[in-house]
Amino acid sequence: MTDYKRFKCTKCGEENPRKLQEVPDKTQVLYYSMQGTPVYKKHIKCGNCGNTFDKS
Numbered sequence: 001m002t003d004y005k006r007f008k009c010t011k012c013g014e015e016n017p018r019k020l021q022e023v024p025d026k027t028q029v030l031y032y033s034m035q036g037t038p039v040y041k042k043h044i045k046c047g048n049c050g051n052t053f054d055k056s
Protein backbone atom coordinates (compact mmCIF):
# COMPACT_ATOMS: atom_id res chain seq x y z
CA MET A 1 0.00 0.00 0.00
CA THR A 2 1.20 3.43 -0.78
CA ASP A 3 0.36 5.67 2.07
CA TYR A 4 2.80 8.48 1.63
CA LYS A 5 2.19 11.52 3.64
CA ARG A 6 2.29 14.63 1.57
CA PHE A 7 4.72 17.27 2.57
CA LYS A 8 5.22 20.73 1.27
CA CYS A 9 8.36 22.77 1.43
CA THR A 10 7.89 25.69 3.75
CA LYS A 11 10.20 27.82 1.65
CA CYS A 12 9.52 27.22 -2.03
CA GLY A 13 6.29 25.24 -1.86
CA GLU A 14 7.72 22.12 -3.51
CA GLU A 15 5.32 19.21 -3.15
CA ASN A 16 6.92 16.56 -5.33
CA PRO A 17 7.59 13.61 -2.99
CA ARG A 18 10.61 12.66 -5.09
CA LYS A 19 12.20 15.97 -4.25
CA LEU A 20 11.31 15.89 -0.60
CA GLN A 21 13.57 13.50 1.19
CA GLU A 22 13.35 12.29 4.72
CA VAL A 23 16.71 12.78 6.37
CA PRO A 24 17.90 12.44 9.96
CA ASP A 25 18.38 15.69 11.82
CA LYS A 26 21.62 14.96 13.63
CA THR A 27 21.15 17.84 16.00
CA GLN A 28 18.09 16.20 17.52
CA VAL A 29 18.53 12.81 19.14
CA LEU A 30 15.25 11.16 19.93
CA TYR A 31 16.64 8.26 21.92
CA TYR A 32 19.44 5.75 21.98
CA SER A 33 18.87 2.23 20.80
CA MET A 34 19.84 -0.76 22.90
CA GLN A 35 23.07 -0.91 20.93
CA GLY A 36 23.78 2.63 22.04
CA THR A 37 23.41 4.15 18.62
CA PRO A 38 21.48 7.37 18.51
CA VAL A 39 18.16 7.52 16.72
CA TYR A 40 17.66 10.93 15.25
CA LYS A 41 14.56 12.85 14.66
CA LYS A 42 13.69 12.90 10.98
CA HIS A 43 13.02 15.97 9.01
CA ILE A 44 12.36 16.70 5.40
CA LYS A 45 14.88 18.14 3.03
CA CYS A 46 13.77 19.90 -0.10
CA GLY A 47 15.75 18.91 -3.18
CA ASN A 48 14.61 22.01 -4.94
CA CYS A 49 15.84 24.79 -2.66
CA GLY A 50 17.77 22.87 0.01
CA ASN A 51 15.50 23.96 2.82
CA THR A 52 14.92 21.55 5.69
CA PHE A 53 11.76 21.54 7.71
CA ASP A 54 9.97 19.47 10.30
CA LYS A 55 7.28 17.00 9.49
CA SER A 56 4.02 18.08 10.93
Ligand SMILES: [Zn+2]
Pocket residue numbers: 009010011012013014046047048049050051
Ligand atom coordinates in the same frame (compact mmCIF):
# COMPACT_ATOMS: atom_id res chain seq x y z
ZN1 LIG B 1 12.00 24.06 -1.19
